[in-house]
Amino acid sequence: MIITTAGRTNQEMKEKAKKIAEYLEAEYMERNKKSVSTIQKQRQDDCIVVGKERLELFPLGESQPFFFHPNSAMFRIKRLLKGESDPFIQAAEIRKGSSVLDCTLGLASDSIAASLAVGIEGTVTGLEGNEYLAFLVGNGLRQWESGLEAMDCAMRRVQVKSTMSLPYLKNLPDDSYDIVYFDPMFEETILESDGIKALSRYAVYADLSEEIISQAKRVAREKVVLKDHFRSSRFEQYGFKVHRRKTSKFHFGVIET
Numbered sequence: 001m002i003i004t005t006a007g008r009t010n011q012e013m014k015e016k017a018k019k020i021a022e023y024l025e026a027e028y029m030e031r032n033k034k035s036v037s038t039i040q041k042q043r044q045d046d047c048i049v050v051g052k053e054r055l056e057l058f059p060l061g062e063s064q065p066f067f068f069h070p071n072s073a074m075f076r077i078k079r080l081l082k083g084e085s086d087p088f089i090q091a092a093e094i095r096k097g098s099s100v101l102d103c104t105l106g107l108a109s110d111s112i113a114a115s116l117a118v119g120i121e122g123t124v125t126g127l128e129g130n131e132y133l134a135f136l137v138g139n140g141l142r143q144w145e146s147g148l149e150a151m152d153c154a155m156r157r158v159q160v161k162s163t164m165s166l167p168y169l170k171n172l173p174d175d176s177y178d179i180v181y182f183d184p185m186f187e188e189t190i191l192e193s194d195g196i197k198a199l200s201r202y203a204v205y206a207d208l209s210e211e212i213i214s215q216a217k218r219v220a221r222e223k224v225v226l227k228d229h230f231r232s233s234r235f236e237q238y239g240f241k242v243h244r245r246k247t248s249k250f251h252f253g254v255i256e257t
Helices: 011-024 036-043 073-081 087-092 109-118 131-143 149-157 165-170 186-192 194-201 210-219 234-238
Strands: 002-005 047-050 055-058 099-102 123-128 158-162 177-182 220-229 241-243 250-256
Touching: 002 011, 002 036, 011 047, 011 131, 036 047, 055 131, 073 109, 073 149, 087 109, 087 177, 087 220, 087 250, 099 109, 109 123, 109 149, 109 158, 123 131, 131 149, 131 158, 149 158, 165 210, 177 210, 210 220, 220 234, 234 250
Parallel strands: 002 047, 099 123, 099 177, 123 158, 177 220
Antiparallel strands: 047 055, 220 250, 241 250
8 A cells, every 4th residue: 555645735744644654554655746546557556645635545446536425324314313213223223322333334324323323422333354444434434524513423433443343352341332233235335336336345345154143142232233135144044033124125133132
């Protein structure tokens, strides 16, 4: 990974880029009026561009960068603020003060919605196996300005951990969280969205297993929740009670602990 600055830069941005390169153990390169594609051709590597407002990830060979955007979370938050229901919040029975572990953070839409629902009394922790995605999403959650104070506060409260879910679960004491959540549909979500197709090479596709479900049940005080395709065999395989949704491609499954 290469770290550089936006075309119009200053010393502050250069120092920020250098700190990010050090943190990610990546190579810092001066921009020197070169295009991102020129820099990538020289190094044959992906590139994170540090701008004044945001970070942009340019995968090698892709013309469009990825940058954090709360995506569908915005619509969900507006509905929740109006007092309307959200399928995930409803299925997981998330409430004020709940503690939630999102084992498949992705672009954090579910974690943002959960964070609003649990409020300042609760906690939401999101796990992301790829260190670059974890860094960009974590940075975006801290800095994105949505124009909705309640949503901005919810984003700031999400704690992002750069780790695979199984080792993280193994190191937790029993009953550490109220709810442990899995959404292994991240790959399909990426492929259906033109704006983030390039992220498919970064997403970590670790399938569920008996071991990880066993660990999740040990860690969850109340329930383990799975979001999956309505035809998925995982619900029956791991003993989830399915909350069927007639008009949706995906259902939620729940194991009460």
